[in-house]
Amino acid sequence: MKRKKLPAPALSTIELPGLNSEKVRSYRAAFEAMNRLHELSTRLLEATGLGELLEEILEATIALQHADFGNVQLYNRQTQALEIVAQRGFGPEFLNYLRAVPEGLGSCGLALQRRQRVIIEDTETNPAFAPCRAAAASAGYRAVQSTPMFSRDGKPLGMLSTHFRQPHRPSERDLRLTDLYVQQAAGLIERKQAEEALQQSEERLRFAAQAAGFGIYELNFVTGQAYRSPDYKALFGLQPNDEFQLDADQVPIYVHPDDRALLRNVTRESRDPRGEGAKDVEYRVVLPDGAVRWLLVRGRTFFEGEGKARRLVLSRGIALDVTERKQLEQEILEISGREQRRISQDLHDGLCQQLAGIEFRNSVLVQQLAQDQKAKAEAVRIGTLIRDVTSQTRLLAKGLSPVSLEANGFMSALEELTSNVSKLFNISCGFKCPRPALLADNTVATHLYRIAQEAITNAVKHGRAKSIVVSLNSSGDESTLTITDDGSGFPVGASATGGLGLRIMKYRAEMIGASLRIRPADSKGTTVACSFRINR
Numbered sequence: 001m002k003r004k005k006l007p008a009p010a011l012s013t014i015e016l017p018g019l020n021s022e023k024v025r026s027y028r029a030a031f032e033a034m035n036r037l038h039e040l041s042t043r044l045l046e047a048t049g050l051g052e053l054l055e056e057i058l059e060a061t062i063a064l065q066h067a068d069f070g071n072v073q074l075y076n077r078q079t080q081a082l083e084i085v086a087q088r089g090f091g092p093e094f095l096n097y098l099r100a101v102p103e104g105l106g107s108c109g110l111a112l113q114r115r116q117r118v119i120i121e122d123t124e125t126n127p128a129f130a131p132c133r134a135a136a137a138s139a140g141y142r143a144v145q146s147t148p149m150f151s152r153d154g155k156p157l158g159m160l161s162t163h164f165r166q167p168h169r170p171s172e173r174d175l176r177l178t179d180l181y182v183q184q185a186a187g188l189i190e191r192k193q194a195e196e197a198l199q200q201s202e203e204r205l206r207f208a209a210q211a212a213g214f215g216i217y218e219l220n221f222v223t224g225q226a227y228r229s230p231d232y233k234a235l236f237g238l239q240p241n242d243e244f245q246l247d248a249d250q251v252p253i254y255v256h257p258d259d260r261a262l263l264r265n266v267t268r269e270s271r272d273p274r275g276e277g278a279k280d281v282e283y284r285v286v287l288p289d290g291a292v293r294w295l296l297v298r299g300r301t302f303f304e305g306e307g308k309a310r311r312l313v314l315s316r317g318i319a320l321d322v323t324e325r326k327q328l329e330q331e332i333l334e335i336s337g338r339e340q341r342r343i344s345q346d347l348h349d350g351l352c353q354q355l356a357g358i359e360f361r362n363s364v365l366v367q368q369l370a371q372d373q374k375a376k377a378e379a380v381r382i383g384t385l386i387r388d389v390t391s392q393t394r395l396l397a398k399g400l401s402p403v404s405l406e407a408n409g410f411m412s413a414l415e416e417l418t419s420n421v422s423k424l425f426n427i428s429c430g431f432k433c434p435r436p437a438l439l440a441d442n443t444v445a446t447h448l449y450r451i452a453q454e455a456i457t458n459a460v461k462h463g464r465a466k467s468i469v470v471s472l473n474s475s476g477d478e479s480t481l482t483i484t485d486d487g488s489g490f491p492v493g494a495s496a497t498g499g500l501g502l503r504i505m506k507y508r509a510e511m512i513g514a515s516l517r518i519r520p521a522d523s524k525g526t527t528v529a530c531s532f533r534i535n536r
Contacts (some may be wrong), residue, residue: 050188050189050192051085051086053185053188054072054085054086054185054188054189055086057072057160057181057184057185057188058070058071058072058086058087058088058160059088060181061160061162061178061181062088062162064174064177064178064181065145065162065164065170065174065178067162067163067164068089068140068141068163068164068165069087069088069089069090069139069140069141069162069163069164070087070088070089070160070161070162070163071084071086071087071088071090071098071160071161072084072085072086072087072158072159072160072161072185073085073098073101073108073158073159073161074157074158074189075112075156075157075158075159076100079100080102080103081100081101081102082098082100082101082102082108082109082112082158082159083099083100083101084098084099085158089163090139091139093138094135094138094139097135105131105132106129106131106132106135106144106146107119107120107129107132107144107145107146107161108146108159108161110128110146111146111147111148111159112148112156112159115148115150115156116148117145117146117147117148117175118145118146119143119144119145119169119170120143120144120145121143121167121168121169122142122143122167123136123137123141123142123143123144124137124142139163140165141163141164141165142164142165142166142167142168143163143164143166143167143168143169144161144162144163144164145161145162145169145170145175145178146159146160146161147159147160147161147178147179147182148182149182149185149186149189150186151186151190152190157186157189157190157193158185158186158189160178160181160182160185194328197328214231214232214318214319214320215228215229215231215232215233215234215235215318215319215320216228216229216231216232216316216317216318216319217229217232217299217315217316217317217318217319218314218315218316219314219315219316220313220314221311221312221313221314221315222313222314226244228244232319235285235293235295235319235321236252236254236285236287237254237285237287237288237289237291237293249264249267249268250267251263251264251267252285254285254286254287255283255284255285255286256283256284256285256286256292256513258284258513258514258532258533259283259284259513259515261515261531262281262283262515263281263283265515265517266279266281270299270301270315271301271312271315273303273310273311273312278299278300278301279299279300279301280296280297280298280299281296281297281299282294282295282296282297282322282326282510283295283297284513292323293321293323294321294322294323294325294326295319295320295321295322296319296320296322297317297318297319297320298317298318298319298320299315299316299317299318300315300316300317301314301315302314302315302316409439409442409445410437410438410439410445410448410449410472411431411433411436411437411438411472413445413449414431414433414449414452414470414472415431417431417449417452417453417456417470418430418431418456418468418470419431421456421460421468425460427460427465427466427467427468428466428467428468429456429467429468429469429470430468430469430470431470431471431472432469432470432471432472433471433472433473434473435473435474436474437472437474437479443512444512444532447508447509447511447512447514448481448508448512448514448530448532450504450505450508451481451505451508451509451516451528451530452470452481452483454501454504454505455483455505455528456468456470456483456485457501458501458526459483459485459487459525459526462487462488463485463487463488463489463525463526464487464488465485465486465487465525466486466487467485467486468483468484468485468486469482469483469484469485470482470483471484477533478531478532478533479531479532479533480529480530480531480532481529481530481531481532482527482528482529482530483527483528483529484521484525484526484527484528485521485525485526486521486523486524486525487524487525487526488524488525489520489521489524489525489526502518505528505530509530509532512532513532513533514530514531514532515530515531515532516528516529516530517529517530517531
């Protein structure tokens with residue numbers, strides 16, 4: 001049931017013993033600020049483009065500080081200047097003036113130079129702001145604060161500034177919350193720059209492939225002849241005249257042990273006369289010197305005949321070294337994971353502690369209002385709302401970083417996930433783990449958790465499942481995470497095209513060297529199985 005917001009006059013008109021109206025307004029402002037932070041975090045999880053995300057953060061900061069103008073600037077490392085990428089309230093003339101701001105100019109330039117927040121309470125009287133006084137008067141503001149954004153390694157990323165028509169200094173509470181907004185913005189900018197670096201790397205890779213040529217192979221199953229170009233052999237660390245060796249399953253012996261099952265399944269599917277014949281696969285190969293290289297192989301098989309007489313006649317394709325791209329993808333995921341864990345920690349250690357303090361003060365207030373039953377009831381309702389917000393904030397923090405760093409954190413996270421699903425959807429959802437599977441790598445554990453979470457979501461939303469079993473089975477260094485449901489089953493043909501959720505599950509499995517299989521369950525429903533090595 002959705003809770004109604006308390007009307008603003010309800011607190012401002014009550015006379016509370018020992019608590020003046022200014023404190024009441026302070027509590028209300030703090031409560032509303034916490035709500036805004038929760039709403040902002042939710043919207044940021046849904047937004048995609050960097051511009052949209054920065055606009056959200058700017059709007060939230062302007063609302064938080066009750067500012068009249070605002071802008072977000074990014075730091076251009078080539079020009080060593082700040083450039084506006086999002087703004088509200090400024091005209092073209094002032095935007096042109098702020099087109100490229102160097103260190104030391106205005107509040108944002110001073111903040112960049114000093115590497116800390118700069119607050120100009122009155123542009124007319126602050127001597128450091130004298131060079132920009134006329135521009136500020138023309139734009140219509142008398143006060144400004146600029147908070148710099150830095151990457152995790154301390155390099156400048158940009159600036160978030162808010163402006164006020166009258167002399168002003170934001171409160172310390174507002175500045176603390178602004179710091180949380182800025183940390184979110186910095187993480188988003190850093191991730192976007194990593195994505196752009198990935199795109200540039202892919203463009204360089206395409207150019208290199210065009211110049212040097214792809215590795216090419218062709219297998220003729222009628223004549224038994226096989227051709228592999230020198231570039232193709234070189235991807236496996238072989239010389240042009242070296243013999244290319246396959247195992248009994250027609251998988252190159254150079255393939256990484258963790259990817260052999262994946263390639264074996266893809267090879268079998270591509271040569272099945274009932275299939276489509278076109279397959280893309282990414283896997284690792286181990287070079288003679290022990291180095292590991294990622295390959296993207298895009299192959300197609302050709303058949304002749306119809307029905308039972310249909311047979312495989314030819315397989316051909318190209319291969320490309322995508323090691324650099326995979327490394328950058330891994331870095332992006334790690335940056336995203338670290339950022340989620342940091343925001344989760346900030347919410348848990350910062351916001352939740354502040355809410356706990358507010359709740360304690362409110363409990364004292366309830367005791368003080370023993371003689372005024374109406375005011376006491378209002379204070380009790382405020383306490384309930386504070387506890388609700390605290391609970392929501394803890395859930396948000398838990399969702400950003402679901403797996404703890406302890407070795408048994410993965411098992412605990414799965415047990416909690418299944419328990420929450422049972423309560424939330426009123427279905428049977430259990431977790432089975434006959435033998436402990438201790439994962440020391442938090443990144444691997446988080447990817448596996450997200451795979452389980454996505455599989456459960458699909459089973460509930462699309463399969464209308466009433467019973468779901470999540471099991472974790474281990475044998476030596478090999479483990480398998482299995483999610484089985486009794487729903488309507490996986491749509492025919494979906495495994496070939498794949499929705500976004502399926503693609504994300506496959507992508508996560510590839511990033512940790514796991515093998516993902518989706519098949520109909522024994523009776524009805526769907527089984528999702530992800531096999532991985534514990535000690536990688």
